[in-house]
Amino acid sequence: MSLDQPNLDTSPKVSDEVRKTTCYMCACRCGINVHMKGGKVAYIEGNRDHPVNQGVLCAKGSAGIMQHNAPSRLRAPMKRVGERGSGEFEEISWDEALKMAVDLLKPIRENNPEKLAFFTGRDQSQSFTGFWAQAYGTPNFAAHGGFCSVNMAAGGIYTMGGAFWEFGQPDWDRTKMVMIFGVAEDHDSNPIKMGIGRAKKKGAKIIGVNPIRTGYNAVADEWVGITPGTDGLYILSMIHCLMKAGKIDLDYLARFTNASCLVNEDPNSDQRGLLLKDSDGQPVVIDRNTGKLAPWNGQGVEPDLSATYRDKGITHRPVFHLMADKYLSDEYAPENVAERVGISAENIRKMAADLARVAFDEEISLDRTWTDFRGKTHTKMVGRPVSFHAMRGISAHSNGFQTCRALHTLQIILGTVETPGGMRFKPPYPKPATAHPKPHGKVTPGAPLDGPHLGYAQGPDDLLIEDDGTPKRIDKAYSWENPMSAHGLMHMVISNAHAGTPYKIDTLFMYMANMSWNSSMNTSGVMKMLTDKNEDGSYVIPNIIYSDAYSSEMVAYADLILPDTTYLERHDCISLLDRPICEADGVADAIRWPVVEPDRDVRGFQTVLCQLGAMLDMPGFVNDDGSAKYTDYADYITNHIRRPGVGPLAGFRGNGDDHGRGDVNPNQLDRYIENGGFWIEHVPDDCAYYKPFNTAYQEWAVKMGFYDVVQPYIFQLYVEPLRKFQLAAEGVGDRQPPEHLRERLKRTMDPLPIWYAPFEDGHVDPEEFPVHALTQRPMAMYHSWGTQNAWLRQIHGHNPLYVPTKIWEENGFEEGDWAKVTSAHGEIVVPVAHQASLNANTVWTWNAIGKRKGAWALDEGAPEATKGFLLNHLIHELLPPKGDGMRWANSDPITGQAAWFDLRVKISKSDVPNEAQPAIPPIKSPVGKGPGKLTWKVGS
Amino acid sequence: MHPAPSVIIFTTFSGLGFGLLFWLGLGAIKPMGWGAFLWFFIAYAMAVGGLIASTFHLGHPERAIKAFSQWQTSWLSREGIAAVFTLVVMGIYALGALFGVHMGFTGFIGAIGCLATVFTTSMIYAQLKTVPRWRHWSTPAMFLLLSIGGGALFAGQVTVAIVLLLIAAVMQYFAWMSGDGRLSHSGTNLKTATGLGTIGEVRAFEPPHTGTNYLLKEFVHVVGRKHSAKLRQITLGLAFLAPILLLLLPFNHFFALLAVLCHVAGVLTLRWLFFAEAEHVVGLYYGKR
Amino acid sequence: MTQLPSSTQKKLGLVIDLDTCVGCHACVISCKGWNTENYGAPLSDQDPYGANPTGTFLNRVHSYEVQPPNLKDGSKAAAQLIHFPKSCLHCEDAPCVTVCPTGASYKRQEDGIVLVNESDCIGCGLCAWACPYGARELDADEGVMKKCTLCVDRIYNENLPEEDRQPACVRTCPAEARHFGDFADPESNVSILTAERGGMDLMPEQGTKPVNKYLPPRPKDEAPEFDVLAPYLEPIAQDAKGFVGWLDKTLSAMPRGAK
């Protein structure tokens, strides 16, 4: 019989038009091609030309179409008509909504601007929202960084002027060994996957340090199943081995770090432990050419790592001697840390040796001439091809800041930062802490704040506290409790506002943060705080305004809802002024633009802020004649000027040919659209490495407008600001910490990286709660907001608790079993599943799969609500009482970073309940429920 | 495999229907006139009813006609052709009987057609390498034995029925016992399914979707061991032992009816087990049997 | 036409690299997106916002845990986790094709792609029964059999830029764990990868002769022996004092302005 195949059209029409914009399902911000058919979104794929994703797209990005059509989309502004938390709303007009908001915000601004707390969650427009908050005049603004990964950002900025993730990345194409600490997915998720793929293809070795072996750690060639919270110790032990063996890059350390800077070792000086400085205030080193003191950045100076300086009978030694004192101590010998970190001494040594082998035996060098800031010209760019990456696994612990610093110290002593094959910064980083603003918090009623809210404190003088020591900010950022809280502490806002400490507020204004659910600790407690009433029947937190695009759990807790558009329906700006999308080889920024018009009565939140700013007469939002300065966000993006020549977008400025700096270009957005939604300028070859020290790079950075003057710097292995806080705790200076914090400040704010046990270990009984409990990001789901997506929720509709073999067997668990999981704070009853490739004392689950009944336009029987669960019920924002009369925050003592992963639990088998416990009663859906079937096809 | 009612009804009743037609065709009984109408009506009701039931699980029954085209490779296609051919031939034979004409040769051809139809049905299952339990000569053997055994019972062929049902009982027992180990002996397991066996022991960790899907609904059905043992006893009792005992009793219409009912109930259970216990290798990917 | 072609001009298929697949499900969703909008009926979803959401997918990513045997010293080796994407393998001896009663299922002569002609399919499900890999799913809404088309409407599509004429899942895979090509050409990327990395068949004993190949994970947790590495950690000093002595010595031996 002949094979009569049907005639197939193998060239069907793909779409009418492709519109290129930027994805919004996570902070990676990939470029997307949106294929349109008949004016509707038909298919979304990655944009090949885009610097971030180069054509690839993750599951969330490809499922954007289901996000865009989600039945959970809010439809119009709403005002609450039932009790808070019930979900009873009435739709209102925008006029009414804006009037309600202005009626609340105007008197506050005129009288006590601090009574407005404006916090934005997964905000990708922080330079704009911060600008708005500054103009409004409240000190109470931050985004979600405090509960997310401020330890990573601050630890990196203070140490080396940048961190991993959006600040830097491994040199994927040249590296021969990549060690990844505590990463399940990260913000830079597509580039990391692309990097892993490329590195593997080239035969590079990948090492995953993580209690859990999934995802990146599953493809790692070697897995280090570390005990949670002990990475700092593991890293310092490797530093111990490397120093002991002299396997360190002395030349790099001497030239490019403050290891050669001299420390004041006069025990009687109130400068003790600070760096010796010359009369210009510059730290000094000893020049090997002369054997004399010289400023660190003096032309031709060859800093000596070893020589000491004797003055008035006192020997002052370089930082490097202090490091030797500290890290060569037996305390860090592999034998002495092995049990604690859960890795054998032999394996710690092997790893350190392997790092040394690759770094020093497999040295690479590029024939590229470059000149350093001391005027010395180097003919080669030498690289030690080991690189590191890390994220929340090390940062979301109460010892995370110092652990992140320890990791940077490891990569710096190996000479791998900003060198070929190592870790590279992405423009506009590197940028040292001193080049960032300091925090500002001075309030003047009816006027803007005295400067940007968030910044890098350099010492006690920069704290935002009143004369009596009370914090100026509602979240107590930059107070003695967490002096270097560079991103604020969003996770403390609701509980502080509820408790009225440091003061009561009037209105809580939030944007894009599911604070009554997955982004807060102690979820049930927070729901109660949001609905708690005073004796007179008024709410303890009087007013809540919230902007969301979807019917999230948080919507039910607001009095006024400002519905946002979806990401395909609005203008957005991914700006170099806040969280850019650059790659190591290019500086880039991007936009979103309405590729479809909203079919609902919704407005882009930033546009609403422009309108509110004008209605409130805020400087920067009104013209001299009092009229609105910006009609909408697009207008702001195009016309706002932050510094001379610098606006939200760096590309196509002036007549369209200026990049970096230039005048306003009224056609700028069109140029972006023509260019595929983004702009990129490549980093010149001679600027590609050694950026902090490289004169060519520094000049290029000024030209591009990253900063206004050339400002080379060296890495701060020794972070002097930390020492300043320590000194204060020792009694030096006028600004003194409260007594109860002195010891902790002395212990934790060590200017050299240290390790201390996670705080929870000291507050709960580790014998009673022997198990660590963690969460991980599922690659195919974004926090709570992926669940409304009909495609993604089929992949992750509920989440078991994964249990290691030892605990599985001890409890006699079988498939289908449930367990009771108890922490010092709470209890949950949840389904369990077995995993062998897991640290023996660790359990974990996927983050934010559990949902509240009634939210997200889902059926109340949705598996997310009946079997899915949040670990957050077990985590408190405060540590359990310890008998000292204090409730210590469950945060890093330096930055205030929420210590999600310090959690300890115990676990036992439970009867199978009807549904996961605690079962929270449903909220009424303000948008109804989704349809019973989908056959989505917009073309014919 | 998911024991879908439509397929259980189809295999049970079309088997019995073609079995009865087989005996009618062979002329084991030669009803004429209204009697013929009754007998053929019962046989056709079962055979055609079963076939119609089988279309209930089709996504597009209205296109069923297309299913006759692929007789060169497809047992399902062959079954369709065999069934239609047999029903037509037997229809002519029945028409004759209705009018009192006994067309022996036509009947004989029809009877062969009945066997062929049942055989092709059985081969739909027996051909599947993906279901090791079915891929065995005992599958067509059982289908044929049940068909002609049940047919004999319906046709009142007491002795033959007793003998065939006895053989069928033994055969079924053998099919179960040998079938139980067939997946594990088939050489297909999670190691070969994933190719990861060279590294070590393989275990399914996370399914691709937390929800269910067509494959799980269609192919993964786990019958508890105890449950299965009990159902097997019930099957043996109802399908074979009870009818044989009832047939051995002095003839009585009520007993005969009871024997038939028992047998039908037994075969329905047997077929439920036939599907429910059949392990499709795709289950391995999901960590199920 | 459920007869299989005795040979095909090309053997198009995928190579899936189990060593680099991070299990991100990107390929699952890009496949869902492309095939919902393109070839045949949309891939439907039932109860998409309800208690029991299900839907048709042509590509799904499993994950397996593998426990290697004990190490030489008798201790337990670390278990490994492997992400495992699975779609139609476009078998040479495709049993799904030969069982089909209507001829809806067929293997293309020119390139070996196994397809379902939806307008001929009666939705009997038999082809899915015959497929050992679970590569076919009957769409609950349309009542026809759906399967991976190898993006036949992309790979030759003249409305797409040349570089995009590859399957949606391959184009999107961030880890580059999926490769598309012609296995009949020994010089093709997929043939070379298969040869170099020991590409394997799934369930070879089923006799389906899959075209798609899987690259096994590279050996894991195999750090060099300690003897090899020990010299790198030969101590130059036991304590800070000795260290500073070493430092002085080394620095003075170093030419000034080295590098």
Ligand SMILES: Nc1nc2c(c(=O)[nH]1)N[C@H]1C(S)=C(S)[C@@H](COP(=O)(O)OP(=O)(O)OC[C@H]3O[C@@H](n4cnc5c(=O)[nH]c(N)nc54)[C@H](O)[C@@H]3O)O[C@H]1N2
């Ligand atoms: N147990 C545990 N809890 C954690 C973590 C953990 O690791 N473990 N991680 C923490 C971390 S790092 C983070 S960042 C938080 C994240 O937690 P959240 O910031 O709360 O993240 P989402 O749940 O995505 O909530 C964001 C809200 O933004 C809304 N939204 C989405 N798109 C838009 C839009 O276009 N406009 C507007 N206006 N709103 C929109 C969503 O509907 C949702 O209500 O969770 C924290 N919680």
Ligand SMILES: Nc1nc2c(c(=O)[nH]1)N[C@H]1C(S)=C(S)[C@@H](COP(=O)(O)OP(=O)(O)OC[C@H]3O[C@@H](n4cnc5c(=O)[nH]c(N)nc54)[C@H](O)[C@@H]3O)O[C@H]1N2
């Ligand atoms: N798909 C997807 N992508 C996302 C998000 C999302 O929700 N979905 N969220 C975005 C956000 S807001 C953030 S903050 C990033 C976070 O991205 P990641 O940093 O990848 O954060 P987590 O998923 O919380 O993963 C933390 C990892 O650290 C490990 N870990 C926990 N404790 C320790 C420890 O003590 N030591 C070590 N070595 N490892 C440890 C955990 O096992 C886990 O693998 O992801 C962003 N990207």
Ligand code: SF4
């Ligand atoms: S990683 Fe995924 S969700 Fe995030 S921006 Fe890129 S495509 Fe979108």
Ligand code: SF4
């Ligand atoms: S897209 Fe690539 S890495 Fe992700 S699951 Fe699919 S094959 Fe694996």
Ligand code: SF4
């Ligand atoms: S994988 Fe399954 S559906 Fe695909 S050709 Fe092979 S047998 Fe047929």
Ligand code: SF4
């Ligand atoms: S379901 Fe369709 S393609 Fe599959 S065997 Fe039946 S008719 Fe053929």
Ligand code: SF4
């Ligand atoms: S080749 Fe096309 S149809 Fe097949 S799995 Fe990939 S995306 Fe899906």
Ligand SMILES: [Mo]
């Ligand atoms: Mo985060």
